[in-house]
Amino acid sequence: xxxxxxxxxxxxxxxxxxxxxxxxSRQGAEYTDALFRPERMALRSDVFLNLAMPVYQSWAERFDxxxxxxxxRDLPEEWRSRLEIAAARHPCVILDEVTREIxxxxxxxxxxxxxxxxxxxxxxxxxxxxxILAADYLDRLAAYVSPEHVGFAVSFGLGVAALYDDxxxxxxxxxxxxxxxxxQAYIGRFDPSSMSVRELADAPHNRIDTVAPVIFDSREPMYxxxxxxxxxxxxxxxxxxxSSRLQARSELIDAALLEVKFPxxxxxxxxxx
Numbered sequence: 001x002x003x004x005x006x007x008x009x010x011x012x013x014x015x016x017x018x019x020x021x022x023x024x025s026r027q028g029a030e031y032t033d034a035l036f037r038p039e040r041m042a043l044r045s046d047v048f049l050n051l052a053m054p055v056y057q058s059w060a061e062r063f064d065x066x067x068x069x070x071x072x073r074d075l076p077e078e079w080r081s082r083l084e085i086a087a088a089r090h091p092c093v094i095l096d097e098v099t100r101e102i103x104x105x106x107x108x109x110x111x112x113x114x115x116x117x118x119x120x121x122x123x124x125x126x127x128x129x130x131x132i133l134a135a136d137y138l139d140r141l142a143a144y145v146s147p148e149h150v151g152f153a154v155s156f157g158l159g160v161a162a163l164y165d166d167x168x169x170x171x172x173x174x175x176x177x178x179x180x181x182x183x184q185a186y187i188g189r190f191d192p193s194s195m196s197v198r199e200l201a202d203a204p205h206n207r208i209d210t211v212a213p214v215i216f217d218s219r220e221p222m223y224x225x226x227x228x229x230x231x232x233x234x235x236x237x238x239x240x241x242x243s244s245r246l247q248a249r250s251e252l253i254d255a256a257l258l259e260v261k262f263p264x265x266x267x268x269x270x271x272x273x
Contacts, residue, residue, distance in 0.1 A: 002119070002120060002121055002147055003064065003120045003121065004063075004064070004120065004121040004122075004123060004142065004145045005064045005066075005108075005112060005117065005120050005121065005122050005123070005190070006059070006063055006064060006065045006066070006123045006125065006138060006141075007065075007066050007067070007068055007104075007107075007108050007111075007122065007123065007124050007125065008056055008065070008066075008067040008068070008125040008126075008127055008133075009067070009068040009069075009070065009104045009107075009124065009125070009126060009127075010048065010067070010068070010069050010070065010126075010127055010128065010129050011070045011102065011128070011129065012044070012048065012069050012070060012071045012075070012079075012083060012129050013035055013036065013040075013041060013044060013071070013072070013075070013079070013129065014070050014071060014072050014098050014102065015031075015032065015035060015036075015072035015074055015075070016072075016098070016101070016102075017031055017032070036075075036076055036079075041076075041078075041079050043130065043164060043226075043228055044129045044130050045079060045082050045083075046167065047129065047130050047131075047132065047164065047226055048129040048130070049082060049083065049086040050264075051132055051264045051265055051266075052127070052129075052131075052132045052133070052264070053067070053086055053089075053090050053093070054090070054264050055132065055133065055134075055135055055262075055263075055264055056090070056092060056133070057090040057091070057092050058135070059092070059138045060091070060092035062138075063138055063142065065092055065138065066092050066093075066094050066111060067090075067092050067093050067094065068093075068094045068096050068104060068107050068108070069083065069087070069093055069094070069095055069096065070096045070098045070102050070104070071083060071095065071096070071097060071098065072097070072098055073097055073098075073099060083095070094107065094111060104124060105124070105196070105197045105200060108122055108124065108190075108197050109190065109195050109196050109197050110195075112190045112192075112197075113192065113195050117190055117192065118190075118192055119189060119190060119191065119192065120189070120190050121145060121146075121147065121150060121187060121188070121189055121190075122187075122188050122189060122190045122197045122200070123141070123145055123185055123186065123187050123188070124185065124186045124188070124197075124200055125141070125183060125184075125185045125186075126181060126182075126183070126184050126185075126205070127182055127183055127223070128181065128182065130164075130225075130226045130228070131182045131183075131223055131224065131225050131226060132223065132224040132226075132262060132264070132265065133182070133183050133222065133223050133224075134220075134221060134222045134223060134224070134261040134262060135260070135261060135262065135263055136260075136261070137156070137183055137222050137223070140156070140217070140220070140222060141154055141183075141185055144187075144215050144217075145187055149187050149215070150187055150188060150189050150199050151187065151188070151199040151201065151212060151213070152186075152187050152201075152212060152213050152214065152215055153184060153185065153186050153187070153201045153208045153209075153212045153213070153214045153215070154184070154185040154186075154187070154214070154215045154217070155179050155180065155183075155184050155185075155205075155208070155214055155215070155216050155217075156180075156182075156183050156184075156216075156217050156218065156222035156223065157176050157177055157178060157179070157180065157216055157217070157218035158174065158175075158176050158218040158219065158220060158221045158222065159174075159175050159176075159177070159180065159182060159221050159222060159223040159224065159225055160172055160173065160174060160175065160221045160223070160224045160225070160253055160258070160261070160262070161173050161174075161175045161224075161225045161227055162224060162225075162226065162227065162265075163226075163227050163228070164226045164227070164228045165228070167266060168266040168267065169224075169226070169265050169266060169267060170267070172252065172253045172258055173251060173252060173253065174221060174251040174252070174253050175225070176218055178206070178216075179205055179206045179207075179208060179209065179214070179216070180205065180223070180225075181205040181206075182222075182223035182225060183222050183223045184205050184208065186200045186201045186202075186208075186212070187199075187200075188200035188201075220261075221253065221257075221261055224261075224262050224265065
């Protein structure tokens with residue numbers, strides 16, 4: 001029987017100067033200082049290590065799940081130490097020190113090979129270090145994972161947006177987006193003869209439908225996106241504040257559903273504006 005192996009992966013403020021994928025990485029000499037600013041790193045460390053990682057570890061108790069965390073060799077010692085402590089606390093974590101490029105499929109293949117796995121389904125899941133996937137995300141995703149769907153992508157279009165300030169989230173709003181990056185998943189297959197993972201779709205998240213068939217499901221919120229002033233999209237912007245972007249989304253989320261979907265999130269001010 002073909003089994004499914006799941007791999008989440010997160011870039012923990014990876015230092016890749018000149019990379020065109022993110023606005024902040026195109027800023028030359030200012031990039032390093034901005035990337036490792038204490039306020040930026042403190043927020044992402046809290047959201048990812050304290051709020052998201054316990055959720056992902058809970059998946060490993062019910063699924064064959066690993067979470068790959070990419071980090072740079074020059075990650076400042078304070079944040080490297082926090083990352084290593086979190087990894088020791090959560091056995092599902094695979095730490096991947098990045099030097100020149102992120103090679104997540106190679107990390108997956110290496111882990112599967114080291115565990116003696118055969119031609120199993122391998123699922124790669126992307127999530128940023130300031131987003132949190134819902135507690136039941138993997139249960140929902142697993143319903144679409146089958147040999148017939150190898151080569152497909154899965155995208156959950158409904159999520160929750162919230163402000164983060166002073167260690168807590170507030171002002172929770174439902175948001176629907178076509179092909180968001182948070183929790184977008186790709187179904188492939190491990191080939192033990194070549195020690196590689198095949199048929200994993202690869203394209204920008206908002207264009208994944210141009211290279212692979214996509215299963216799109218917006219029935220329930222499957223991710224929480226944190227709005228804050230240190231987001232890469234806020235780089236060099238002084239004409240807009242995260243709260244103004246959030247206020248444009250008027251639909252509030254039910255408090256009971258919020259607590260079920262995101263049980264680790266610290267709430268302040270309930271779900272009201």
